[in-house]
Amino acid sequence: xxxxxxxxxxxxxxxxxxxxxxxxxxxxxxxxxxxxxxxxxxxxxxxxxxxxxxxxxxxxxxxxxxxxxxxxxxxxxxxxxxxxxxxxxxxxxxxxxxxxxxxxxxxxxxxxxxxxxxxxxxxxxxxxxxxxxxxxxxxxxxxxxxxxxxxxxxxxxxxxxxxxxxxxxxxxxxxxxxxxxxxxxxxxxxxxxxxxxxxxxxxxxxxxxxxxxxxxxxxxxxxxxxxxxxxxxxxxxxxxxxxxxxxxxxxxxxxxxxxxxxxxxxxxxxxxxx
Amino acid sequence: xxxxxxxxxxxxxxxxxxxxxxxxxxxxxxxxxxxxxxxxxxxxxxxxxxxxxxxxxxxxxxxxxxxxxxxxxxxxxxxxxxxxxxxxxxxxxxxxxxxxxxxxxxxxxxxxxxxxxxxxxxxxxxxxxxxxxxxxxxxxxxxxxxxxxxxxxxxxxxxxxxxxxxxxxxxxxxxxxxxxxxxxxxxxxxxxxxxxxxxxxxxxxxxxxxxxxxxxxxxxxxxxxxxxxxxxxxxxxxxxxxxxxxxxxxxxxxxxxxxxxxxxxxxxxxxxxxxxxxxxxxxxxxxxxxxxxxxxxxxxxxxxxxxxxxxxxxxxxxxxxxxxxxxxxxxxxxxxxxxxxxxxxxxxxxxxxxxxxxxxxxxxxxxxxxxxxxxxxxxxxxxxxxxxxxxxxxxxxxxxxxxxxxxxxxxxxxxxxxxx
Numbered sequence: 276x277x278x279x280x281x282x283x284x285x286x287x288x289x290x291x292x293x294x295x296x297x298x299x300x301x302x303x304x305x306x307x308x309x310x311x312x313x314x315x316x317x318x319x320x321x322x323x324x325x326x327x328x329x330x331x332x333x334x335x336x337x338x339x340x341x342x343x344x345x346x347x348x349x350x351x352x353x354x355x356x357x358x359x360x361x362x363x364x365x366x367x368x369x370x371x372x373x374x375x376x377x378x379x380x381x382x383x384x385x386x387x388x389x390x391x392x393x394x395x396x397x398x399x400x401x402x403x404x405x406x407x408x409x410x411x412x413x414x415x416x417x418x419x420x421x422x423x424x425x426x427x428x429x430x431x432x433x434x435x436x437x438x439x440x441x442x443x444x445x446x447x448x449x450x451x452x453x454x455x456x457x458x459x460x461x462x463x464x465x466x467x468x469x470x471x472x473x474x475x476x477x478x479x480x481x482x483x484x485x486x487x488x489x490x491x492x493x494x495x496x497x498x499x500x501x502x503x504x505x506x507x508x509x510x511x512x513x514x515x516x517x518x519x520x521x522x523x524x525x526x527x528x529x530x531x532x533x534x535x536x537x538x539x540x541x542x543x544x545x546x547x548x549x
Numbered sequence: 550x551x552x553x554x555x556x557x558x559x560x561x562x563x564x565x566x567x568x569x570x571x572x573x574x575x576x577x578x579x580x581x582x583x584x585x586x587x588x589x590x591x592x593x594x595x596x597x598x599x600x601x602x603x604x605x606x607x608x609x610x611x612x613x614x615x616x617x618x619x620x621x622x623x624x625x626x627x628x629x630x631x632x633x634x635x636x637x638x639x640x641x642x643x644x645x646x647x648x649x650x651x652x653x654x655x656x657x658x659x660x661x662x663x664x665x666x667x668x669x670x671x672x673x674x675x676x677x678x679x680x681x682x683x684x685x686x687x688x689x690x691x692x693x694x695x696x697x698x699x700x701x702x703x704x705x706x707x708x709x710x711x712x713x714x715x716x717x718x719x720x721x722x723x724x725x726x727x728x729x730x731x732x733x734x735x736x737x738x739x740x741x742x743x744x745x746x747x748x749x750x751x752x753x754x755x756x757x758x759x760x761x762x763x764x765x766x767x768x769x770x771x772x773x774x775x776x777x778x779x780x781x782x783x784x785x786x787x788x789x790x791x792x793x794x795x796x797x798x799x800x801x802x803x804x805x806x807x808x809x810x811x812x813x814x815x816x817x818x819x820x821x822x823x824x825x826x827x828x829x830x831x832x833x834x835x836x837x838x839x840x841x842x843x844x845x846x847x848x849x850x851x852x853x854x855x856x857x858x859x860x861x862x863x864x865x866x867x868x869x870x871x872x873x874x875x876x877x878x879x880x881x882x883x884x885x886x887x888x889x890x891x892x893x894x895x896x897x898x899x900x901x902x903x904x905x906x907x908x909x910x911x912x913x914x915x916x917x918x919x920x921x922x923x924x925x926x927x928x929x930x931x932x933x934x935x936x937x938x939x940x941x942x943x944x945x946x947x948x949x950x951x952x953x954x955x956x957x958x959x960x961x962x963x964x965x966x967x968x969x
Contacts, residue, residue, distance in 0.1 A: 315901075316906055316908055370936075430937060433943050434941050435943075469940060492938060492939070494908060495908035498822070498823050499823075
């Protein structure tokens with residue numbers, strides 16, 4: 276746009292300021308809680324972070340939750356702490372898209388380089404027994420294989436997942452939720468794009484153990500991040516995840532001044548959690 | 550396997566005169582020299598008209614025999630009388646031949662002879678889509694024509710389908726799919742849209758009304774180099790396949806290469822990045838071809854770029870939070886379009902400006918076309934919301950295309966009813 280010869284009217288400027296304040300994360304005065312549009316990317320992003328955390332904590336590949344709709348979102352700037360989001364949203368069953376349930380969550384993005392702090396409470400739509408049954412079904416499918424499970428490109432190029440690999444894929448989603456939660460920031464979000472490879476380690480005890488190479492889709496950079504993930508699982512027990520993500524682009528910098536994280540040389544471990 | 554080779558031969562034979570209805574293939578495994586001898590003797594019984602697919606060799610080696618229906622009873626009795634056990638490998642040879650023939654005709658990799666036998670519920674290669682385009686034009690010469698608007702970095706033709714009832718330089722609507730090659734459901738939907746226009750252009754009132762006054766341009770494979778690469782090397786490839794000196798990395802994000810806030814926040818100047826904007830605006834021939842086309846046409850009234858995934862309907866701007874001057878109107882159109890889309894399968898979409906709804910993106914197509922004066926400029930992000938992401942199962946192609954089409958029709962009809 277070429278320079279305008281006359282200054283824009285004051286009212287228009289004020290509207291601009293207000294709208295920018297709504298959209299840019301930094302602007303709120305400390306303590307003031309401002310409302311976000313439910314369709315705003317910041318609201319959706321925060322809700323997804325809360326769900327990554329929930330899916331990892333629940334440790335139930337049979338009852339993974341996906342984001343339904345954001346109903347209400349506000350954000351508060353907490354001095355010396357970070358930005359805290361207050362969210363009301365619905366979730367649905369990851370696979371079927373059904374069983375909508377309501378959730379309330381807070382997501383604090385710390386100023387320091389540490390994972391978001393999440394508190395989430397959802398209405399229970401399935402009872403414990405149903406959840407156990409789902410997980411046991413998946414568990415039995417894994418245990419009934421006569422050879423260690425291996426696989427590549429799940430889903431394949433055409434979006435197909437072989438029935439025998441379904442439980443292993445669902446576990447990958449649950450496990451990678453831990454990675455995605457840890458890596459998420461106010462401006463950087465993740466989806467699990469594909470399981471590049473999976474290999475089962477047979478154990479003497481009842482736990483199942485897998486080595487994964489998973490591909491994460493990072494937004495807004497659009498990068499595909501390759502992560503190695505070692506996961507152990509037994510229904511009713513917390514997920515144990517160790518991971519290492521490759522840094523895709525050395526010295527990546529872009530016009531918006533975001534940081535690119537690198538987990539090079541650092542192995543993150545998350546053990547059983549109460 | 551030998552059986553398949555023989556089957557193929559049968560298929561060839563079957564296409565001419567013979568039929569193998571009721572023929573069975575029996576397998577015998579002689580365990581002794583005596584049994585082997587008995588099986589040898591079968592070969593001399595010419596009246597049985599036995600066809601040995603696997604001839605007798607030695608004890609322990611299978612013998613496969615195709616048996617005509619009239620010989621089945623006598624042969625089986627003969628074997629039973631001589632204590633020779635057998636199994637039925639193929640219960641009806643003709644049924645198997647028929648099945649194989651149907652398979653061969655339907656298999657997408659085979660030559661398709663009409664757009665009616667084209668598989669819309671599967672993903673296709675570049676060659677298959679280009680063949681489809683030629684077939685569609687040949688079948689509908691009065692409505693559809695193919696334009697080559699340029700060539701890609703790797704010298705592949707860039708084809709646009711023109712749907713027109715006539716006239717000269719009528720106002721037009723532009724739709725592109727596949728600018729980001731890994732978004733496979735978009736090219737697949739583009740193919741479906743093309744067929745849909747041809748099927749409905751007379752009997753669907755809304756579409757007919759649009760085509761009476763407005764032309765539709767549809768570029769199905771906007772990034773053919775990238776698309777070919779997703780088939781051969783890397784399913785998750787996004788960018789073009791250009792290279793520029795100073796970097797070993799390949800490709801430019803074709804949706805950051807437009808001349809609108811080029812190089813500003815919302816794109817990357819790193820050639821190795823997925824959102825690399827390129828060395829200068831329109832450096833990518835894939836983008837320049839559209840820019841030239843739109844500029845030369847001069848009468849495009851709606852411009853729709855289709856991406857996946859996220860289930861969003863977006864309008865300008867992406868490079869700034871400043872609302873577009875027509876924001877209110879665009880928001881209302883988007884609301885109507887999304888309502889229509891959701892009405893089919895309940896698929897829920899969010900809508901708003903690119904910046905507020907998805908992320909900051911500079912140098913994108915819709916910002917440029919909007920600032921050129923093409924008021925009804927929209928970007929779609931199709932299914933899903935991250936469950937399968939780019940790897941959307943083929944079974945969702947048609948439902949996705951169907952619901953998206955309803956939204957497109959809302960935009961097209963609105964364009965018709967609100968000329969500017």
